[in-house]
Amino acid sequence: MTANPDLAAAIAVTRFGLGARPGEIERARSDPRGFLLAQIRSGGAGQPQPGAPTSGQRLAEFGAYQAERKEAKADGDPKSDPVKMAAKLLRDDTGVDFLARARFAATTDDGFAERWALFWANHFTVSAGKIATATLVGPFEQEAIRPHVFGRFEDLLVASSGHPAMLLYLDQTASVGPDSPLAQRAARGGKSAGLNENLAREIMELHTVGVEAGYSQADVTEFARAMTGWSIGRPGHPEEPQGFMFRPFAHEPGARTIMGRTYAEDGQAQARAVMTDLAASPHTARHLATKIGRHFVSDDPPPALTDRLARAYLASNGRLDAVAKALVNSPEAWSPTAAKFKTPYEFLVSSWRAADTAPDAVQPMAQNMNAMGQKPFSAPSPKGWPEEAAAWCAPDAVIKRMAWSEGFAGGAVAGRDPTMLADNALGARLSPLASRTIARAETRSEGLSILLMSPEFQRR
């Protein structure tokens, strides 16, 4: 850890956390490391919306919408207003969830815990590209991610892989074993039903061992067969659970061999057993350690850090609180150089925190995020949002950030002294050049714009 306590406090709050609110760096100053360790709690990360609708409620709403749509179609009027209104309600739900999350990020005292939760939400990306998953992204983070981020990785993996949002997003719900009773019945009725390997592949490639593990197409197909039956209750069928449901008749019978290990036929538990082994793999430890280092420290994380985090993972049997503590205790993570370029969401959140404000409407926030390349809840692929500075620091994106800063600063500065806001936001990380430039600004609002666009504020 860096010897200078002022710099360490600024790093704790702006690099590990989500950016400083006024007074926050001062609070971290006496014990920057302890400030972060205190946020690692067995109950997981905070919830942006206590008492928010569950995925079960959202699935039921979606079932009602589908029924209405079907009815309207049968009436020969596919664009009738009730359907449009229902679709709009679903969209509004998604907006409410995103706004709640953004407001939480802007105001929480546990910035490190929230960043840690956002990291795992991105690791297990569910994108809002489909109507069915859009309203489930919020509940997914609430139910599958946040409770487990300081617990066992295996629990997080199973919670994610069995959540209706993930099952729908990666097409698992309709994957049917080719030799299952369901497929045979479908064939007799002249219909076809079969395998969809999307989720199985991404669990291996993105969520656990990674491509470096050297598995084959046959391993992916075998895991997809083991996963068959992992599905959800049909929306609009109250006799089925509005959430995860194992469908034994869709499950491919028989033993499976995946990455050299054989798994006996065991229904739902067969895929579960594969997940246990995937979570325990040293490949998974390295894959996760590299990603954590890349997110928190540098696009090109120091090998010593990766080793340290992977060791902490394996020594604790995959406990994420142990990995979080190892990260805080790694000297490499406290390097004085701020190597990470903020994503648009990180930039907006840290701007709100610096100005001690929070967004109060989805629009124009969503439109601004879209312009900067990060459409809310809509990562471009299951890989999630990119980490690399090169992806976010395109010329156009910088122009968009500049335009947003000017618009935001005008309203947010509210008569305050921008040099004081700069000291509060960056502490010892504020460079003499930026400090001088802000002091010479023509207006308070211009001073705040310069702070937000300064090289040190754009990085962490």
Add this chain to the structure above:
Amino acid sequence: MTRDLTRRHALMAAAGLGVTVEFLGSRAWADSDGAIAGKKLVVVICRGGLDGLSLSPPVGDPAYAALRGPIAIPSFGEAGGALQLDHTFGLHPAMEATHALALKGQARIAPAVATPDRERSHFEAQDVLESGAAVVYGTSSGWLNRSLEAMGPPGKVKAISVGPTAPLILRGRMEAASWSPGGASQTDHRLPAILQDLYANDPLLGPALASGLATEGMSKVALADAAMSEPTMTPASWPMGGQADAGGAVLRPVLQKGLPQSRKLGATLAGFMTQPAGSQVAAVSIDGFDTHANQGAAEGQLAARLAYLDAFLDGLATGLGPAWSDTVVVVATEFGRTARVNGTKGTDHGTGSTALVLGGGLKRGGIVGDWPTLAQARLFENRDTAPTVDMRGLFKGVLRDHLGVEQAALDGVVFPGSGGVTPVRGLV
């Protein structure tokens, strides 16, 4: 502040008035040498794994209809049938404008192309497609960026990417502009100058801001049509715009709104490329091609994305006007999809797919490369269209014959270690 501030102030003000172009244009074409002056290249990357068997359905292949079942494109002349190219191939019925170009000899298909990657991972395959390396993580810059280096000193041939983030294909040592609709017209002209001073020693933000400001100035000209200065991305700024719902059906009202926007995007890019000192090279990404479930046939999810692609190409070709005859457009994807329909009326990750080559100056000819057929014994791993053309060979052919890049540079630098991959001949 430095002493340059006044001069830069003037520049910023000029950018605001749209007169920047004259300043930038002073060294525009004069120093481009004869061979490649005016030649343009646009690379369109369709992300997610575009199903070549739907883009250019081989309806005349005896195995096609059975493999594809409910997602087969009907044959020529049938309702929703393929738009005929030859006895075997057609184009998807949503590709009307591209088909019209093909009839004039200005669009061709390469129906069995693949990168050297065989892992069927989106992310690895996109990395290989864009980096130009033979293996994943082979290089961290893009082949299109390295090809600029081979065309001359920095700044000689300008390049632009469309979209708010920089794609790997154009990342690297040579500076490239980027642009997306939405503009920064609110920006007063003081802040950019102040930030340029603040970024003087910043290797990332400094060049990005300078390039962004120059492009902003040019966009005022490219967007000459006043209607275009509306933020064209607004309707899609919230999840679900133009996407499929859980049942796979397309939200038609959104889709219909999307087509004029897509055409406009193509026309705007053409505007960037036709003005003096405009970009000669461009990269564009279109996503949403990962059709694992309910991909549809003549209509549906994939049809909507293809219509979007077609409208973009139409806008680009029309917008380029006379410059179309000096332009080559290549549409490529990271991999194709399984030859057989899967259990959820979609297709999983595969290998060979179709690339499109378009341009006003194309040589006439049939399909590019051999067609391996879909006979079971010919499928790659009994699963995918077997590739007969290395994607790098296709790009090498275009770079050599259209933009005059030396073979040695192509073999060693642009596509490292690709000496064994022959450039595709006879495209232009």
